[in-house]
Amino acid sequence: MSDHTLIDAIARLVPVGSRVLDLGCGDGTLLAHLVKQRQCTGYGVEIDDAKVHACLQRGVNVLQLNLEDGLSMFDDKSFDVVLQIDTLQHLRNAQTMLLETARVGRLGVIAFPNFAHWPNRLSVLQGRMPVTKRLPYQWYDTPNIRVGTFADFEVLAQRNGLTIQDSFGLAEGRVVRSMVNLMASTAVFSVSL
Amino acid sequence: MIVTPQTHRFTEPLPLQSGAVLPAYELVYETYGTLNADRSNAVLICHALNASHHVAGVHADAQGQIVPRSEGWWDNMIGPGKPLDTNRFFVIGVNNLGSCFGSTGPTHINPATGQPWGADFPVVTVEDWVNAQARLLDVLGIQQLAAVMGGSLGGMQTLSWTLQYPDRMRHAVVVASAPNLTAENIAFNEVARRAIVTDPDFAQGFYLREGLIPKRGLRIARMIGHITYLSDDVMNEKFGRHLKPLAEQVAVAATGAEDDAARSPAEARAYRYSTQDVEFQIESYLRHQGDKFSEYFDANTYLLITRALDYFDPARAHGGNLAQALASAQASFLLISFTTDWRFSPARSREIVRALLQNRRDVSYAEIDAPHGHDAFLLDDPRYMQAVRAYFDHKVSIRA
Numbered sequence: 001m002s003d004h005t006l007i008d009a010i011a012r013l014v015p016v017g018s019r020v021l022d023l024g025c026g027d028g029t030l031l032a033h034l035v036k037q038r039q040c041t042g043y044g045v046e047i048d049d050a051k052v053h054a055c056l057q058r059g060v061n062v063l064q065l066n067l068e069d070g071l072s073m074f075d076d077k078s079f080d081v082v083l084q085i086d087t088l089q090h091l092r093n094a095q096t097m098l099l100e101t102a103r104v105g106r107l108g109v110i111a112f113p114n115f116a117h118w119p120n121r122l123s124v125l126q127g128r129m130p131v132t133k134r135l136p137y138q139w140y141d142t143p144n145i146r147v148g149t150f151a152d153f154e155v156l157a158q159r160n161g162l163t164i165q166d167s168f169g170l171a172e173g174r175v176v177r178s179m180v181n182l183m184a185s186t187a188v189f190s191v192s193l
Numbered sequence: 194m195i196v197t198p199q200t201h202r203f204t205e206p207l208p209l210q211s212g213a214v215l216p217a218y219e220l221v222y223e224t225y226g227t228l229n230a231d232r233s234n235a236v237l238i239c240h241a242l243n244a245s246h247h248v249a250g251v252h253a254d255a256q257g258q259i260v261p262r263s264e265g266w267w268d269n270m271i272g273p274g275k276p277l278d279t280n281r282f283f284v285i286g287v288n289n290l291g292s293c294f295g296s297t298g299p300t301h302i303n304p305a306t307g308q309p310w311g312a313d314f315p316v317v318t319v320e321d322w323v324n325a326q327a328r329l330l331d332v333l334g335i336q337q338l339a340a341v342m343g344g345s346l347g348g349m350q351t352l353s354w355t356l357q358y359p360d361r362m363r364h365a366v367v368v369a370s371a372p373n374l375t376a377e378n379i380a381f382n383e384v385a386r387r388a389i390v391t392d393p394d395f396a397q398g399f400y401l402r403e404g405l406i407p408k409r410g411l412r413i414a415r416m417i418g419h420i421t422y423l424s425d426d427v428m429n430e431k432f433g434r435h436l437k438p439l440a441e442q443v444a445v446a447a448t449g450a451e452d453d454a455a456r457s458p459a460e461a462r463a464y465r466y467s468t469q470d471v472e473f474q475i476e477s478y479l480r481h482q483g484d485k486f487s488e489y490f491d492a493n494t495y496l497l498i499t500r501a502l503d504y505f506d507p508a509r510a511h512g513g514n515l516a517q518a519l520a521s522a523q524a525s526f527l528l529i530s531f532t533t534d535w536r537f538s539p540a541r542s543r544e545i546v547r548a549l550l551q552n553r554r555d556v557s558y559a560e561i562d563a564p565h566g567h568d569a570f571l572l573d574d575p576r577y578m579q580a581v582r583a584y585f586d587h588k589v590s591i592r593a
Contacts, residue, residue: 019553043550049576052559056527056583063546064560073547 005173006111006186007033010085013109013166013190014038018080021045021104023067023097024087028055035060042079067091071100079105088112089144095156102162102193114169114180114187116149121182134185150180150187157191166190194250194272194279195259196223198295201332207290207325213315216304220329221295222246222287225271226279228335234591235283235335237326237362238267239343239350242418242498243490245294248286249279269573276582281591282339290325291317291498293491300401300491311493312398319346319505323353327361339589340364341524344570345537346498349505352545355522356507364589365524366581369534369570371541372515372548373506378536381421382499385414389492398493407492412483414495419482424533424566432475436462515544516551525555527584529577531569532562557584 007030014020018040022031025044028051034040043061046052055062065073068091082105084097089112091097101108113134114120123130129139137144148156150169157164169176169184176184200221207215223246228235238248249271252263271277271284288296291314299314306313330338341362343351348370355365374382389395392410396403420428464472471477511517526549530542539560549556559580563569569577 041553043556049562053576053579053583056557056559056580057587059587061555061557063556063558065543065558073543073550075551078550 003029005170005175006085009168009170009175009188010083010109010111011038013107013188014040014081014083016040018042019078020081020083021074021079022083022085023071023101024084024090025051025055025060025062026086027051028058028060028062030083030085031055031060032058040081067097068093070096071104074104076103077106081105081107081109084108084110084112086111086113089146089148092145094146095160098156098162099160102160102191106192107165108162108191109189110153110191111170111186111188112148112153113144114150114184115147116151116181117171117185118182119185132185150184153187153189157189162191162193164189164191194225195253195257196225196247196250196265197252198223198246200295201329203325203328205328207321207328209315209321210318211316215290215297215315218290218297218325219295220287220290220297220325222285222329223248223250223265224286224333225249225284226273226282228283228333229591231592232335233337233339234281235285235330235333235338236277236340236342236589237330237338237354238271238284238286239322239326239341239347239354240266240286240289241343241345241347242495242502243486244347245292246286246288246296247294249275249284266571269571270578270581276578277342277585278582282585282589285329285333287326287329289317289322289498291494291501293489293494298491299398299493299497309399309401311401314493314497316500316504317497318501319349319353320357322501323350323357326350326354327358330361336361338362339591340366340585342366342368343370344368345370345567346502346505348537349502353505353507355524355526356519359521359523362524364527364584365522366527366529366584367542367545368529369531369537369542369567370528370545371537372508372518372545374502375541379503381417381536382503385417386496386499388413388417389495392492395492398496400492406487408487411487411490411492411495412480415483415486415490416479419479421536422567424535424564426533427565427568428475430564432473432478435474436464437471437474437477438462515548519545519548519552519554522549522552522554525588526557527580527588528556528558529570529580530558530560531565531567531574531577532560533564534567534569536567557588 020042022044031044052064082101120130167189169180170186244266247265249265249268252260291298299310303310341351341354348367389410392407394405395407507518508515530539546558561577563574
């Protein structure tokens with residue numbers, strides 16, 4: 001899966017002119033894309049020094065904060081869209097952050113690696129944790145501390161009273177809309193309260 | 194980069210926040226780099242408590258020889274090729290009113306009495322300083338600054354600039370600062386002021402007339418300041434419990450040490466069991482810093498500047514609501530704090546960030562995990578330097 005596919009797929013979920021908050025914004029690529037291509041405004045949140053620096057070099061607004069400390073910095077419904085792209089799986093308080101995302105934004109866009117993608121299942125069936133292009137880490141050094149599936153997220157969203165506006169998967173640079181839980185390496189959800 | 198301070202005399206009276214008026218005054222300033230054709234590349238640097246207009250570069254003597262150790266206080270940050278690059282920006286350093294480094298202050302002659310102003314020098318605030326700085330820009334023919342930048346008390350001036358002259362600047366870089374001082378912070382200032390005011394040589398603030406200088410008070414004020422500018426970790430790392438070495442005792446320890454081989458000679462020497470002599474290295478360091486400071490800093494200036502710190506509180510006129518106070522700001526912001534800075538803690542910078550978010554202003558915030566406490570804003574942490582460089586390189590535009 002190329003970053004381009006992910007960025008394009010995410011960008012289509014973000015209405016033009018939105019005020020966005022990108023949680024775990026990395027080097028700011030997506031935020032810069034949304035600012036430039038979809039006339040968005042907003043901020044990225046990132047904890048890593050090198051990534052904060054990369055964001056500053058792109059000229060996007062970046063706030064160096066620890067997401068594990070919560071989103072108390074941000075007011076209720078102060079953003080049109082809150083993005084959590086490949087962020088959820090790194091957070092100890094993933095459920096709290098999902099609720100905080102819903103509190104702070106009108107729309108949440110969440111993407112994470114789908115652990116139920118068939119190569120992962122195959123690997124586990126063979127008795128080994130998967131190591132793939134999408135999940136390139138060994139079980140003992142992975143930063144992905146919350147490993148869930150496309151289907152798991154549907155349950156979590158429902159349990160927390162979130163409405164799924166759209167959901168699909170990504171695999172090999174394509175959008176996947178059938179048998180997503182099996183066929184997608186990345187799960188993408190757009191949710192609202 | 195050899196620089197020469199310049200002085201401008203203002204004859205139009207300056208009304209002060211207190212209601213007093215400064216009839217005429219001088220501001221001393223330095224500039225670095227070249228103002229571009231459409232005057233859009235100027236950056237104003239605001240200084241903190243014991244600094245001055247001499248921000249960058251070095252001074253030369255009458256023969257043109259560089260004065261040793263005359264680098265400006267932010268010379269690591271500002272200059273050709275530095276994070277704030279004077280090849281691109283025209284940078285202005287200005288000494289604030291009430292200072293003892295050249296601009297009109299309590300050591301100058303009060304035209305009404307023909308004597309040094311002393312304690313009669315009017316109380317000046319952050320807002321007053323900013324108004325005076327804006328007048329200097331008028332003189333220099335600069336309508337709009339590319340940026341205002343400052344650390345600590347300089348950061349407060351920068352923040353105040355965004356509220357007092359929102360259309361005269363495009364960017365604000367606020368480092369290790371706060372939207373106001375906490376009670377603890379005011380308390381430290383008050384201890385320092387009491388040390389000065391209760392020095393018998395203070396003479397109610399008119400010590401210059403008496404030919405006196407309240408050095409004891411200044412020394413203690415500086416010692417307190419130094420403690421609060423450092424972090425516990427850095428102080429322990431630098432000084433720990435090390436004892437001040439004594440020549441003869443070190444010699445004894447070196448010859449007679451049989452079971453202290455692992456310890457340094459300084460540690461190995463016995464306590465002096467004295468209540469008044471310097472025993473620990475940290476004491477020696479603080480006394481040295483205090484002595485140095487009392488030789489060059491003016492006591493009334495110390496009182497004035499710490500009071501300016503205490504009074505600064507833009508939210509006060511808005512019922513304590515900082516977001517409301519910052520509503521008039523138009524600038525884009527970069528805020529930077531340091532994790533071990535307990536005098537101007539990251540939480541205080543985050544308050545400013547939050548208020549700016551509530552106003553939907555452009556803001557970036559870097560929280561640098563540096564060990565050096567408040568002093569970090571003057572030091573060379575690469576992450577800090579890179580953040581400032583990236584912001585000026587990629588965010589601060591100049592029109593020409």
